[in-house]
Amino acid sequence: MTRLRTRLLVLLCAVTVLAIVATTAVLHAAARSDRLDVAKPGGPVVAAGRVTLTDEHRMVFRNMAWGPHRDELTTVPVAAPTGSRTASGVKCLRFYAASGTGVCLQAVHGALQDTYRATILDRSLKEKAHYPVAGIPSRARVSPSGRLATWTVFVGGDSYAGTNFSTRAAILDTRTGELVPSLEQFAIRKDGRPYRAADVNFWGVTFASDDRHFYATLATKGHTYLVRGDLRDRTLTTLRTNVECPSLSPDETRIAYKSRDAGLPADAPWRLHVLDLDTLADHPLAETRSVDDQAVWKDGSTVTYALPGDFGADLYEVPADGSGRPHRVLTAAVSPAYL
Amino acid sequence: MYVADSRATRAGSAERAAGPGTQPARRRVAVAPTVLALGTVSLITDVSSEMVTAVLPLYLVAGLGLSPLGFGLLDGVYNGFSALVRLVGGHFADRGGGRHKLVAVFGYGISALCKPLLLLAHTLTPIGLVLAADRTGKGLRTAPRDAMISLSSPPESRGRAFGVHRAMDTAGALLGPFAAFLILRATVDGYDAVFTVSFCVAAVGVLVLVLFVPSKTGTPGAAKPAGHHRPEPAGAPRPTLRAALALLRQRRIRRIAVCALLLGLATVSDSFVYLLLQHRLGVPDRWFALMPVGTAAAFLLLALPLGRLADRIGPWRVFLAGHVALLGAYGLLLSAWHGAALPYLVLVLHGSFYAATDGVLMAAASQSVPEELRSSGLALIQTGQAFARFVCSLAFGAAWTAWGDRTALLAAAVALAVCAASSLRIGPAPKVSA
Numbered sequence: 001m002t003r004l005r006t007r008l009l010v011l012l013c014a015v016t017v018l019a020i021v022a023t024t025a026v027l028h029a030a031a032r033s034d035r036l037d038v039a040k041p042g043g044p045v046v047a048a049g050r051v052t053l054t055d056e057h058r059m060v061f062r063n064m065a066w067g068p069h070r071d072e073l074t075t076v077p078v079a080a081p082t083g084s085r086t087a088s089g090v091k092c093l094r095f096y097a098a099s100g101t102g103v104c105l106q107a108v109h110g111a112l113q114d115t116y117r118a119t120i121l122d123r124s125l126k127e128k129a130h131y132p133v134a135g136i137p138s139r140a141r142v143s144p145s146g147r148l149a150t151w152t153v154f155v156g157g158d159s160y161a162g163t164n165f166s167t168r169a170a171i172l173d174t175r176t177g178e179l180v181p182s183l184e185q186f187a188i189r190k191d192g193r194p195y196r197a198a199d200v201n202f203w204g205v206t207f208a209s210d211d212r213h214f215y216a217t218l219a220t221k222g223h224t225y226l227v228r229g230d231l232r233d234r235t236l237t238t239l240r241t242n243v244e245c246p247s248l249s250p251d252e253t254r255i256a257y258k259s260r261d262a263g264l265p266a267d268a269p270w271r272l273h274v275l276d277l278d279t280l281a282d283h284p285l286a287e288t289r290s291v292d293d294q295a296v297w298k299d300g301s302t303v304t305y306a307l308p309g310d311f312g313a314d315l316y317e318v319p320a321d322g323s324g325r326p327h328r329v330l331t332a333a334v335s336p337a338y339l
Numbered sequence: 340m341y342v343a344d345s346r347a348t349r350a351g352s353a354e355r356a357a358g359p360g361t362q363p364a365r366r367r368v369a370v371a372p373t374v375l376a377l378g379t380v381s382l383i384t385d386v387s388s389e390m391v392t393a394v395l396p397l398y399l400v401a402g403l404g405l406s407p408l409g410f411g412l413l414d415g416v417y418n419g420f421s422a423l424v425r426l427v428g429g430h431f432a433d434r435g436g437g438r439h440k441l442v443a444v445f446g447y448g449i450s451a452l453c454k455p456l457l458l459l460a461h462t463l464t465p466i467g468l469v470l471a472a473d474r475t476g477k478g479l480r481t482a483p484r485d486a487m488i489s490l491s492s493p494p495e496s497r498g499r500a501f502g503v504h505r506a507m508d509t510a511g512a513l514l515g516p517f518a519a520f521l522i523l524r525a526t527v528d529g530y531d532a533v534f535t536v537s538f539c540v541a542a543v544g545v546l547v548l549v550l551f552v553p554s555k556t557g558t559p560g561a562a563k564p565a566g567h568h569r570p571e572p573a574g575a576p577r578p579t580l581r582a583a584l585a586l587l588r589q590r591r592i593r594r595i596a597v598c599a600l601l602l603g604l605a606t607v608s609d610s611f612v613y614l615l616l617q618h619r620l621g622v623p624d625r626w627f628a629l630m631p632v633g634t635a636a637a638f639l640l641l642a643l644p645l646g647r648l649a650d651r652i653g654p655w656r657v658f659l660a661g662h663v664a665l666l667g668a669y670g671l672l673l674s675a676w677h678g679a680a681l682p683y684l685v686l687v688l689h690g691s692f693y694a695a696t697d698g699v700l701m702a703a704a705s706q707s708v709p710e711e712l713r714s715s716g717l718a719l720i721q722t723g724q725a726f727a728r729f730v731c732s733l734a735f736g737a738a739w740t741a742w743g744d745r746t747a748l749l750a751a752a753v754a755l756a757v758c759a760a761s762s763l764r765i766g767p768a769p770k771v772s773a
Contacts, residue, residue: 007550007551015543015546018542021535021539025531025532025535026529026536029525029526029529029532030527030529030532032527070527070528107401114397114523136396136400136401196740197739197740198611198614198747199736268463308403313403
């Protein structure tokens with residue numbers, strides 16, 4: 001019995017110590033917002049202010065710097081990205097905007113579990129509509145005219161489903177409210193023939209300016225394809241393999257994308273490339289790190305993308321023709337859009 | 340009946356004598372303290388690991404800005420690796436006799452140590468490595484743990500013992516995500532807090548294992564092939580890898596393995612079941628994540644009753660009945676009936692399939708695998724079953740593509756019925772006692 005008592009005593013002591021450690025960790029994390037109300041010295045200066053989606057010469061992004069404005073939509077002048085940040089008070093996990101329409105993928109905190117939704121914002125960041133989504137938000141885009149919005153979510157991030165993810169890409173006509181909840185409803189033509197499979201996944205939609213055509217990634221049987229979609233015909237046609245997260249250039253002649261390059265480690269396999277849609281010529285960009293993001297065209301010759309950083313993610317720029325060198329534009333920022 | 344009560348009190352453990360469970364009574368023995376201790380370890384460990392699993396996708400996407408898709412692709416590799424590690428763990432646990440606890444402590448320990456490492460890993464590569472180590476720990480500990488459960492329980496209450504263990508295990512799995520979301524709710528970006536708490540919880544689990552699970556949970560008695568439990572330690576020869584593989588030459592074990600393999604080949608993976616439910620019934624997206632919770636809840640509630648039933652009517656019958664429940668779920672998915680109760684019924688049947696098969700198969704296998712090879716034998720059967728289910732997933736995906744979901748499921752149902760019928764023929768005869 002004494003041995004049992006000894007063991008119980010050991011357990012009790014250990015549990016006490018571990019409980020103190022655990023409680024401290026939780027309290028520490030709970031107190032974080034108070035402690036970080038003051039901006040970190042050397043960190044970006046963020047101040048609350050008025051943000052609209054038509055502020056010319058500014059870029060909007062999700063601010064990831066610690067502090068009271070973490071995760072809020074925030075703007076800086078494009079010409080002075082390291083300058084003072086203006087935070088809007090609207091929190092998004094992923095965001096994109098064009099022509100005064102924003103799509104904000106948000107978490108809704110529930111009692112037992114977070115749920116997610118896609119919220120359509122008007123030019124003054126007022127909510128116009130929202131749509132529940134099935135999983136964790138990943139990609140968001142708005143068509144150049146501001147009429148169409150799209151989002152991709154990861155489904156099956158649930159604990160019992162393991163880490164086997166699938167994605168769903170939805171497209172919304174913000175004018176009519178018509179929603180395509182999943183591109184899997186569209187007819188696929190692969191290599192000239194109709195194609196069906198249980199394992200098709202879509203992600204990373206990018207729109208053409210006609211509000212009818214778009215590009216996206218289709219994954220099936222371990223391969224990824226660039227597909228061109230037609231909203232009117234509800235079709236998807238494969239164009240070539242190994243293109244993920246396409247991003248159409250402003251002149252609609254090129255696609256920036258992440259390519260799974262041969263010989264790279266399986267867990268960091270992506271390089272940024274730009275594909276010329278007419279000639280199908282392909283240029284690897286000067287960024288040599290693995291980029292897991294849907295790039296954004298800053299203008300006709302530069303793309304912007306996120307890489308992991310000290311505060312979650314930093315934004316970088318690199319010339320779109322394979323020349324030059326990447327450079328960091330913003331720290332602690334993700335999901336940029338140029339207004 | 341051969342409850343070795345006299346042996347149990349003598350060789351078992353004097354220190355295990357905590358309360359009324361001391362005297363292993365005939366027939367209606369309470370579950371052995373070792374099983375309760377192992378169940379507690381599993382419960383605590385599952386709280387810890389499911390905490391991390393539940394927040395990991397969110398952490399990758401929202402916290403680090405990565406996409407978990409690349410990681411999802413790696414996951415299949417890790418799972419295959421884990422199945423191999425399970426064989427290794429089973430073999431080492433048997434070698435030298437009674438090393439079950441040592442290997443289990445090692446396995447649980449690795450997984451616990453992985454949790455603080457997640458605090459340091461900020462990119463996909465190190466995160467992938469940490470999770471691979473975590474899987475290795477899980478693979479190592481599973482077979483010795485199940486061997487300890489079977490070795491500490493007399494055959495006629497093994498179904499119950501495994502039922503109790505699986506219920507406790509599932510309870511932990513249900514509590515983990517809940518705990519994680521409470522922490523995230525209470526904190527600002529509290530992923531670090533989730534990982535720290537997860538480590539603390541896992542450490543308690545390892546400690547309970549070290550302190551409260553006797554290291555001699557039934558020692559191998561090669562001289563007593565009839566399956567006398569908890570015999571005196573005997574200078575048994577060290578089981579070799581060849582001996583472990585030679586288990587398959589024994590008729591009963593081979594039959595169990597073949598049947599587990601056959602039935603595994605017709606077991607459509609969970610995610611397909613949930614997808615089918617969604618496709619056929621139009622279950623709204625936001626309920627999608629709750630479907631596995633439904634299955635787990637049914638598993639939790641039914642594991643013990645079905646384990647007891649296995650003790651009464653024989654584990655093999657319950658194991659087959661579980662597959663009939665799965666067949667019922669397939670049938671409901673195929674039927675034209677679209678009532679509001681359908682998803683619930685399918686999930687309850689799916690959960691009862693797990694309750695009637697997961698622990699029960701181990702109880703059935705324990706009847707035939709000799710003690711000194713218990714870990715290896717159980718690992719062999721588990722790995723075979725996992726492999727078969729993996730093959731089934733691939734085949735089912737291909738069938739879905741070729742024929743559409745309905746026809747694919749119909750094919751799976753027919754295959755399951757055929758496999759169940761042949762298992763009824765070739766399976767070991769119902770055998771309550773040795």
